[in-house]
Amino acid sequence: MTESVVRARLVFAYDGTDFAGxxxxxxxxxVQGELEGALEQVTRVPSLRVTVAGRTDAGVHARGQQAHVDLPVGAWERMPGRSDRSPADGLLTRLNGVLxxxxxxxxxxxxPDGFDARFAATERRYIYRVTDTIPDPLNHRYVLAHDRSLDVGLLNAASGMVTGLRDFAAFCRGREGATTIRTLHEFSWARADSGVIEATVRADAFxxxxxxxxxxxxxxxxxGRRxxxxxxxxxxxxxxxxxxxVAPPYGLTLEEVGYPPDTELSARAEVTRARRVL
Structure with a gap:
């Protein structure tokens, strides 16, 4: 970072129901529009740009999303106001006051030096929630109601066939010049006591x-249909x-984003920027 700018790291959550992604x-x-608008309001700095770890689709939720934004030093130092809070605590309080x-x-x-919310991440962990029993109406914004019984053992056995380093072109909506090669670290299913089945999906990127x-x-x-x-x-x-x-978006939540130790952030970002090959 240059001396005139402070990079702020944000950890946040959102209910994606009423957002267009x-x-x-x-x-x-x-979400980006609301967050950047709030940042500009509390910092009085125009045209701020937030870089996020994972760009979620319309209707998808997040519990452990991360992002960064570069703020002029003067704006950062104004955040405590007249209190004895740190600039970080001041920004946290002010943002939650207007969001x-x-x-x-x-x-x-x-x-820390080298931190980039998107490129320095080592993995993203999502959970997709689905139920094959009578659904709880209080969870209808976050859990898919599936109208057929699901075999969790069969789900886990089949999931193992698509893990690892591979080309996921069959499962991706393509973008010009973008690779579809990813490393899927985990794709597992478990039924909770509530009857909700949680699919945990971890990868370096999606x-x-x-x-x-x-x-x-x-x-x-x-x-059993296929x-x-x-x-x-x-x-x-x-x-x-x-x-x-393609399963509906409302059952999906970004739960966590993982990063390496601070000393390895820059190196990780360089690896991520390199084009992936098999």
């Missing part, structure tokens, strides 16, 4: 709609498969 869009309510109730900032810190496509493909295997041979055939496709049902 993370990314700012004209005339639409987005809508469906976004909350949990922590603000001065980022391409557009990858988690929801993976979940959609596995659900039709777990309820078999494992179908999944293997679909997963081997070199382009997006039209046979895959």
């Amino acid at each position: 993370w990314a700012a869009q004209p005339a639409l309510r987005t 809508p109730q469906d976004i909350r900032i949990f922590a603000v810190t001065e980022a 391409c557009h709609s990858m988690v929801r496509s993976l979940v959609g493909a596995l659900l039709v295997v777990g309820d 078999d494992v041979a179908w999944l293997q055939e679909v997963a081997a496709s070199s382009s997006r498969s039209q046979a895959i049902w």
Whole structure:
């Protein structure tokens, strides 16, 4: 960082129900738009740009999202006002004072050297929640109600076939010039005492709609409509498969973003920026 700028690191959560996704869009309510607007309001610095760890789709929630924003030193030092709070505590309090109730900032810190919320991350952990029993109406914004019984053992066995380093083109909505090669560290399913089944999905990064496509493909295997041979055939496709049902966004939550030790942040960012190959 230059001497004139402080990089602030934000940890925050949001209920994605009423947002058109993370990314700012004209005339639409987005998480980025609300957060950047709040930052400009409390810092009195125009045209601030927030860099986020994971750009979530419309309707997707986040509990452990992370981002960074570069603030002029003068604006950073004004944050405590007349109190004895630190600039980070001042910014935290001010932001939560003006943000809508469906976004909350949990922590603000001065980022260590080399920190980049997007490129320095080592993994993102999502959970997709689904129930095959009578759904709790209080959870309808966060849990998918599936109308067929699901075999958790079968779901776990099938998930193991798509983990590891591979091309996930069949499960991604392609973007010009972007690679679909990813390392899927974990794709596991567990039924909670409440009856809700949680699919935990961890990867170094995800391409557009990858988690929801993976979940959609596995659900039709777990309820018996498709078999494992179908999944293997679909997963081997070199382009997006039209046979895959994309699960609805509201069952998905970004739970956590992982980073290396501070001394390894810059090196990690360089690795991430390099184009992935098999």
